[in-house]
Structure formats: C-alpha cells, structure tokens
Amino acid sequence: MSKNENKVKIMPRAVVCEDSNIRGDVTISSGSVVHTSAQIIAESGPIIIGENCIIEEYAKIIHRIPTNHKLYQENPEKPHVLVIGSNNIFEVGCTVEALKIGEKNIFESKSYVSPDVTISSGCVIGAGCQLFGEQHLTENTVIYGKTCQQREALDKQGSHMLQLDFLRKILPNYHHLRKPVDIKSKTTFATSTPK
Amino acid sequence: MDFFLSKKIVEYACLCGVLSPLTKLYFCRHCLNLRCAFCCHHEVDSHFCSNCLENIPSSEAKLRKNKCNTCFDCPSCQATLSARATSIQVPMSTKGEGGDETDEGSASNKMVTKKMYYLACLACRWTSRDVGISDQTSQTCSWPEQEYFHSTRFQLLSEHFQAVVLCDKEEKQDYLRRKTVKTSKFPSMTDRTGLTVASIRRQIGFDKSAPKAKPKPTNITPSIATSEVEDLPDEIFTKPVNLKNITTIKQRLAQPANQPETVKHLYPQHKNLSIKRSLRCRHCEHNVIKPEYNPSSIKYRIQLFASNHVPEVRFVKADPFKIGESASIILKIINPTINDMTITIMDLPTEDEEKMAIEEMRKTFDKSVSIATKSSLTPSIMRPSLIEDPRMVDCKITGKIELPDSSFVVNQRDDSAEFDDDIQGDRQDPRFIIWRKANKVEIKLNVIPCDGLKKDDDIITGFTMQFTYSNVHTSTPEKESQGLRHALNVRVYINPGKISE
Numbered sequence: 001m002s003k004n005e006n007k008v009k010i011m012p013r014a015v016v017c018e019d020s021n022i023r024g025d026v027t028i029s030s031g032s033v034v035h036t037s038a039q040i041i042a043e044s045g046p047i048i049i050g051e052n053c054i055i056e057e058y059a060k061i062i063h064r065i066p067t068n069h070k071l072y073q074e075n076p077e078k079p080h081v082l083v084i085g086s087n088n089i090f091e092v093g094c095t096v097e098a099l100k101i102g103e104k105n106i107f108e109s110k111s112y113v114s115p116d117v118t119i120s121s122g123c124v125i126g127a128g129c130q131l132f133g134e135q136h137l138t139e140n141t142v143i144y145g146k147t148c149q150q151r152e153a154l155d156k157q158g159s160h161m162l163q164l165d166f167l168r169k170i171l172p173n174y175h176h177l178r179k180p181v182d183i184k185s186k187t188t189f190a191t192s193t194p195k
Numbered sequence: 196m197d198f199f200l201s202k203k204i205v206e207y208a209c210l211c212g213v214l215s216p217l218t219k220l221y222f223c224r225h226c227l228n229l230r231c232a233f234c235c236h237h238e239v240d241s242h243f244c245s246n247c248l249e250n251i252p253s254s255e256a257k258l259r260k261n262k263c264n265t266c267f268d269c270p271s272c273q274a275t276l277s278a279r280a281t282s283i284q285v286p287m288s289t290k291g292e293g294g295d296e297t298d299e300g301s302a303s304n305k306m307v308t309k310k311m312y313y314l315a316c317l318a319c320r321w322t323s324r325d326v327g328i329s330d331q332t333s334q335t336c337s338w339p340e341q342e343y344f345h346s347t348r349f350q351l352l353s354e355h356f357q358a359v360v361l362c363d364k365e366e367k368q369d370y371l372r373r374k375t376v377k378t379s380k381f382p383s384m385t386d387r388t389g390l391t392v393a394s395i396r397r398q399i400g401f402d403k404s405a406p407k408a409k410p411k412p413t414n415i416t417p418s419i420a421t422s423e424v425e426d427l428p429d430e431i432f433t434k435p436v437n438l439k440n441i442t443t444i445k446q447r448l449a450q451p452a453n454q455p456e457t458v459k460h461l462y463p464q465h466k467n468l469s470i471k472r473s474l475r476c477r478h479c480e481h482n483v484i485k486p487e488y489n490p491s492s493i494k495y496r497i498q499l500f501a502s503n504h505v506p507e508v509r510f511v512k513a514d515p516f517k518i519g520e521s522a523s524i525i526l527k528i529i530n531p532t533i534n535d536m537t538i539t540i541m542d543l544p545t546e547d548e549e550k551m552a553i554e555e556m557r558k559t560f561d562k563s564v565s566i567a568t569k570s571s572l573t574p575s576i577m578r579p580s581l582i583e584d585p586r587m588v589d590c591k592i593t594g595k596i597e598l599p600d601s602s603f604v605v606n607q608r609d610d611s612a613e614f615d616d617d618i619q620g621d622r623q624d625p626r627f628i629i630w631r632k633a634n635k636v637e638i639k640l641n642v643i644p645c646d647g648l649k650k651d652d653d654i655i656t657g658f659t660m661q662f663t664y665s666n667v668h669t670s671t672p673e674k675e676s677q678g679l680r681h682a683l684n685v686r687v688y689i690n691p692g693k694i695s696e
Contacts, residue, residue, distance in 0.1 A: 145319065153320060
C-alpha cells in the first residue's frame with residue numbers, strides 16, 4: 001500500500017473537520033468527532049476508529065509499526081489493522097502509536113503512548129505521561145503524575161455523551177466538514193456550510 | 196524571569212557569606228544592606244487554607260491541627276479534591292411513611308431529583324466512591340471522619356502527660372515558694388511556733404474546706420514492648436504482588452495516623468493550612484517583607500526585594516576563555532530605582548581585608564546587642580534577635596577582572612521610556628560602555644584567568660559594585676537636607692563559563 005493513497009471513509013453522523021490531517025486507509029465510525037489539525041496517519045495498515053470517539057486538536061494517532069517491533073520482524077508483509085474501540089477520547093496534543101486500543105479510554109493532553117503498549121478498556125493516560133516499553137494496560141488503569149504512577153479505578157470513566165452532542169452541534173457552525181459517505185447509495189451527503 | 200535569574204551565574208554576597216541570586220535577596224533600607232533569607236526573622240502572620248482562602252486564627256489553627264475543615268487532599272496523589280455533583284432520582288418523601296401500600300404507587304410517580312456530592316481528584320481520577328464513602332447531600336463538611344484504631348489511646352496519653360506537666364509545674368512553684376528566703380531580717384513569731392496563716396485561719400474556722408487536693412495524673416496502663424512479632428503469612432513469597440493495590444511510601448506518610456498498606460484504606464485527608472509570613476531584619480528589627488493580611492491578596496504592605504533597589508547585573512556573553520589570555524565578557528547592568536545611579540566597579544576585597552571588615556562588623560554588633568539587652572524598653576517578647584555571624588564568602592576567584600578606569604551613570608527607571616523614541620543622551624560615555632538604553636547599560640570587561648587552571652575548569656570572577664542609592668523613604672527628617680544619597684557596596688560573583696582550551 002502506498003503511503004499517499006488516501007482512502008478515508010467517514011460514516012454518517014461522524015463529524016470530521018476538513019482541516020484535519022488524515023492519511024492512509026482510515027475509517028471513522030459514526031458519531032465520532034475529529035477536530036481541526038488532528039492527525040490520523042495510517043502507514044502500516046488501515047485504522048478503524050470506533051463510534052463516539054473524540055479526537056481533539058493536535059492529537060496524533062499514528063499507525064506505524066517500527067522495524068524493530070515484534071509484529072514487523074515476524075512478518076513484515078502481513079498487513080496489520082489498528083482497531084480503536086468506541087468512546088475513546090484523544091485530548092489536545094496527545095500522541096498515540098499503540099497498536100491495540102480498546103474502548104472508553106482517555107488519552108489526556110500531551111501524553112504519549114509508544115507502539116509497544118497495548119491498551120485494554122477504561123484506561124486513563126494522564127496529562128504529560130509517556131509510556132514506553134512493552135506492556136499491557138489492564139482494564140481501568142489510571143496513569144498519572146510526573147513519575148507515571150499507576151492505580152486501578154473502581155469503574156470505567158463517566159460518559160462523555162453531553163460533550164459529544166455539544167461538539168456535533170457547535171463544530172459545523174465554525175468549520176468546513178468532510179463529507180461522510182453513504183455506503184448503501186454510494187452518494188455523498190451535502191456538506192454543511194459554515195454560517 | 197525567575198528561570199534565567201535563578202540560574203547561578205550572577206550571584207550577590209550577603210553579609211553572612213552566602214551567595215544567592217538577586218531574586219532571592221532582600222534589601223533592608225534601614226541598615227542599607229543586602230539580607231538573605233538566613234539573615235531575616237521569619238514570622239508567621241496568618242494561617243489560611245490555600246483552597247478555600249479562609250483565614251483561620253492561629254489559636255484555632257492549632258486546635259484544628261493546622262488543617263482546613265472543609266477542604267481535602269487526594270490521598271492518592273496529594274492534589275486538592277473537588278466536590279462533584281450527581282443528580283439521583285429519589286421518591287418524594289411522603290409524610291405518612293408508614294401508610295398503606297396503595298400510597299406507594301403514587302409516591303413512586305413523584306420522583307424528585309436530588310443532588311448528591313462525592314469527592315473526586317482531577318489529577319489521578321480518584322473518587323471517594325473508590326473506598327466506599329457514600330455520597331453526601333451537602334458539599335461541605337459532613338464527610339465522615341476516619342476513625343483510627345489508636346485514637347482513644349492517644350487521647351488518654353496526651354491527657355495523662357498534660358496532667359504530668361501540670362503537676363510538675365506546681366511542685367516546682369511549691370518548692371520555690373518554700374525555698375525563697377524571707378525578706379524580713381527579723382524572725383517571724385509564727386515561724387517559730389509553727390503557726391501559719393493558714394493554720395490560724397483553720398483554727399478560727401474561716402476556712403472549713405479541706406486544702407485543695409493536688410490534681411494527680413491519671414493512671415495509665417503503660418505500653419509493653421514485645422519481641423514477639425506475628426509470623427509472615429505463608430504465601431508472602433509465592434503470591435504475586437499487585438502493586439496497584441499497595442500504597443506508596445508517600446501515600447502512607449500523608450496519612451500518618453494509620454499508614455494504610457492497601458489503597459482500599461486511603462481516605463480523603465484534610466488540607467494542610469498555608470501561612471503568610473513576614474520577614475524582619477535581624478539587625479534593626481524592621482520589617483523587610485510584610486504581606487497584606489487578607490489571604491486572597493497577593494500584595495505586600497512592605498516589600499523590600501533587593502531586585503527593586505540594587506542594580507541588577509546580567510551576564511550577556513563571553514568570549515571563549517583560554518589559559519593565560521584575557522577574554523572579554525559583556526554584562527548588562529539595570530537600574531531598578533527611580534533615581535539615576537552612579538556605579539563604580541572595584542576589586543573584591545582581599546582575604547585580609549575581608550577578615551578585617553568582619554572583625555569590625557562584629558565589634559559594632561556586640562555594641563548594639565549590649566545596648567539592646569541593657570535597655571529595658573524593648574518588650575520582653577521581642578528578644579534581641581540572634582544576629583547572623585558575618586562570614587567569609589566561600590568562593591574561590593579564578594578569574595581577575597580588569598577594572599574600568601572610570602565610574603558611569605545608569606539612568607533612572609522610567610516606565611514610559613519604552614514608548615518614547617530612542618533618545619540618545621549627549622553623554623560622553625567611556626569606551627567600555629558598548630550599549631545604553633533607558634535604564635540599562637551594557638559594559639565590556641576583560642577577564643584574565645588565573646594561573647594553574649586546567650581545561651573545563653570553571654571561571655569565577657567578581658567585583659565590588661559601588662552604587663549611589665537615594666533613600667526616598669527615611670525616618671530621620673533631619674538628614675533630608677543632606678541629599679540622602681548613600682554610596683553602597685555589593686559584592687557580585689559571576690560564573691561566565693569554563694575554560695575551553
């Protein structure tokens with residue numbers, strides 16, 4: 001797959017700003033919101049983003065398997081799909097290169113997750129925390145503080161539906177949006193023009 | 196700004212021999228000297244909570260163990276907890292609660308949303324629900340206090356020892372009373388006969404009550420030390436440890452009363468109070484720093500920061516240093532006051548000179564202290580403060596500055612000057628001044644590294660800066676006619692870099 005090939009699939013009801021940087025084979029499921037200047041880069045294979053995710057400004061989701069990674073050394077030709085579960089929040093300026101992400105996770109501002117990390121569900125990567133090294137985050141792990149301390153939350157973090165509804169209402173007023181694809185009729189929806 | 200000033204490149208010497216950057220120094224305008232934090236009295240002005248900004252009197256603060264009643268710290272990460280509201284549906288409380296069951300159907304229709312609060316940490320997402328504290332109806336107070344296993348024992352112990360102290364005190368007073376010699380030279384009649392005032396009173400029948408029983412300390416069961424410790428559980432070495440459930444040392448020490456081992460026992464901790472403190476010069480007992488009393492105010496009533504009074508020296512750049520060759524360094528000197536300053540750069544005192552100056556200072560201190568102790572005017576609470584002993588500066592000079600041949604003037608600070616056009620003064624500047632604007636001057640000086648230095652050795656150079664200081668605020672009106680200009684000396688030490696070759 002060439003790197004420049006853009007096959008962006010945006011499901012209906014997803015709100016994707018036009019100024020976002022999406023490269024490669026990326027599928028954005030319905031209900032998700034992608035802000036301006038967010039980056040989603042699929043280099044080593046397709047990215048599928050689940051429902052009701054929020055990807056904020058300057059957030060980077062990169063699917064790039066490094067050459068010294070286990071997956072690459074086993075079979076460099078085999079395409080790998082990065083599936084990101086539903087209800088994830090990628091806050092401002094985070095960089096996520098993890099190759100497996102569950103649902104209901106929160107990546108706080110300026111956090112970094114390396115490709116060696118796999119993330120289950122309900123995890124929180126605190127602001128500025130950097131995760132390197134091969135590890136698996138069990139469910140409801142919270143990583144916080146300067147020294148990346150870990151603790152386990154009792155249950156998953158609260159729902160962000162109110163915020164999503166607000167963003168879906170507000171974003172079209174101020175930004176050009178990418179056209180979602182209607183899979184059945186293969187026609188595009190009319191873009192909403194900024195008021 | 197503190198970032199580049201706090202880097203230890205340019206430092207000023209205090210009397211006590213400590214070098215510190217200008218931002219950490221104070222200027223006593225009564226002694227006209229630099230004072231570092233060690234040369235000042237630190238006094239607690241007021242206690243307040245940094246979260247709710249409530250001012251708490253010191254007696255009450257002591258009673259509350261220096262903790263705020265309403266605010267809490269996260270037991271997991273020590274950030275401040277905030278109360279979060281959730282609304283829950285509760286059936287409307289009908290007055291006839293013990294009514295028949297048909298009533299219940301109508302009651303359940305009338306659902307009322309009620310706000311419930313729980314504590315949550317915004318940093319690590321710890322919530323009070325994590326440890327099973329039920330939600331509360333009110334935002335403040337009413338949070339259940341944690342009960343400690345040893346609290347009653349500690350209560351008993353503290354009561355006991357308070358009684359012991361009281362007892363000791365009384366015995367001492369009693370002893371002193373008996374021991375004091377009678378002032379009268381003549382033997383008292385009652386002394387010989389054993390007839391005391393008290394016994395007479397008793398005989399006459401004035402005082403029927405028995406003499407007051409002395410408060411005796413309550414008996415307390417002493418703690419018993421034991422060498423027998425419970426054995427470790429068998430699985431301690433085989434069971435895998437889940438570090439997420441075990442508290443860190445920091446978390447345990449934040450909760451000193453019970454020092455929990457598992458995260459299940461982390462309880463919200465009352466927030467520690469902060470203080471507003473004022474600094475007082477130890478030599479003249481005048482305030483150097485005095486903040487406003489109101490906790491929400493960040494202003495000062497008295498603020499004698501050195502950076503507002505003493506010219507600031509900033510290191511701009513230096514040529515690479517080579518052994519035995521002089522290199523030029525460029526310094527920027529900034530006048531923070533509203534009067535023009537004449538600055539002279541002089542040599543640092545030699546070791547002998549410094550010793551002599553210290554001896555002289557000691558003599559004057561001794562005098563002033565003896566006067567202070569003799570005079571009965573000083574209130575007894577205001578003890579004459581211990582004056583920091585002047586010491587030598589512990590800093591070896593490895594580079595010598597070639598002194599400029601003349602002094603120079605740095606203009607006053609004028610906040611409106613930066614909006615004016617660049618007006619070049621018609622002042623004839625000496626050669627070493629390479630740049631001048633408003634209240635800033637850049638000078639170029641030559642530094643010769645001392646002999647015997649190797650590559651990568653630090654160059655430390657310094658000079659005594661004499662500057663004219665106009666004391667605007669003065670308490671002695673008779674001196675006003677004399678212009679109030681003082682020539683003050685500060686010793687400046689600069690570390691411009693390492694020897695490159």
